[in-house]
Amino acid sequence: MAIARRAAATDHEATDLAARVDALDWVQITDELDAQGCAVLKDLLTPDECRTIAALYPDDAHFRSRIVMGSHGFGRGEYKYFAYPLPDLIAQLRPALYAHLQGVANRWNEAMGIDIRYPAAHSVFLKRCHEAGQSRPTPLLLQYEAGDYNCLHQDLYGEHVFPIQVAFLLSEPGRDFTGGEFVLTEQRPRMQSRAEVVPVSQGDAVAFAVHHRPVQGTRGTYRVNLRHGVSRIRSGQRHTLGVIFHDAK
Numbered sequence: 499m500a501i502a503r504r505a506a507a508t509d510h511e512a513t514d515l516a517a518r519v520d521a522l523d524w525v526q527i528t529d530e531l532d533a534q535g536c537a538v539l540k541d542l543l544t545p546d547e548c549r550t551i552a553a554l555y556p557d558d559a560h561f562r563s564r565i566v567m568g569s570h571g572f573g574r575g576e577y578k579y580f581a582y583p584l585p586d587l588i589a590q591l592r593p594a595l596y597a598h599l600q601g602v603a604n605r606w607n608e609a610m611g612i613d614i615r616y617p618a619a620h621s622v623f624l625k626r627c628h629e630a631g632q633s634r635p636t637p638l639l640l641q642y643e644a645g646d647y648n649c650l651h652q653d654l655y656g657e658h659v660f661p662i663q664v665a666f667l668l669s670e671p672g673r674d675f676t677g678g679e680f681v682l683t684e685q686r687p688r689m690q691s692r693a694e695v696v697p698v699s700q701g702d703a704v705a706f707a708v709h710h711r712p713v714q715g716t717r718g719t720y721r722v723n724l725r726h727g728v729s730r731i732r733s734g735q736r737h738t739l740g741v742i743f744h745d746a747k
């Protein structure tokens with residue numbers, strides 16, 4: 499009886515989470531992605547859900563590896579890649595988000611003259627990754643303390659790349675930490691880099707271009723190169739959940 503009730507509750511939460519993703523204003527998000535290369539997804543996770551995910555960090559049973567950023571020149575702080583099977587909430591979020599981003603990804607590739615197209619279902623895209631030897635899960639949990647930062651980078655893990663990714667802020671700015679802004683830079687051909695700081699609250703997510711995106715210029719469409727990172731955490735502790743749609747070699 500207790501088990502049946504628990505299963506029902508889990509189903510309900512899962513359905514609820516996909517429905518929350520579906521209920522976002524995807525017309526506006528798509529417009530923002532096209533115009534800026536990033537968009538904020540407001541209030542997707544509850545504070546409880548944020549705390550629950552962040553609290554997984556010490557429990558290595560959930561993870562396949564731990565990266566100390568300072569050892570690789572990635573910045574300062576650390577993160578862990580989740581192992582399969584992903585925690586339920588992340589396993590639900592990943593395909594639900596992908597379903598809404600896949601159309602943008604296909605349009606971007608068409609505009610940039612790239613032949614690759616993305617299937618409607620995330621499971622089909624993952625099969626493509628896995629068949630090419632990219633079979634290790636890429637969702638990750640990041641943990642920063644005062645003084646930590648994440649250098650500008652691109653999350654490429656092999657030949658197969660889904661061009662948009664999503665990062666969830668699990669901590670509350672001003673209460674749990676100060677500093678630690680999410681930063682995107684954009685490099686246009688023959689121009690200097692432009693930076694964008696994206697304001698997010700606990701439970702919000704940022705969707706952004708992984709490595710490049712099309713920009714309409716006066717003489718046609720060109721590719722701009724993007725990088726993302728996090729400015730120095732001034733105080734406290736900051737946790738983020740990163741959702742990347744391609745898997746890793």
Ligand SMILES: O=C(O)CCC(=O)C(=O)O
Nearest residue numbers: 640653665680728738740
């Ligand atoms: O901590 C952040 O906000 C950025 C995390 C990140 O680099 C990622 O999700 O790929």
Ligand SMILES: [Fe+2]
Nearest residue numbers: 651653726740
């Ligand atoms: Fe990243």
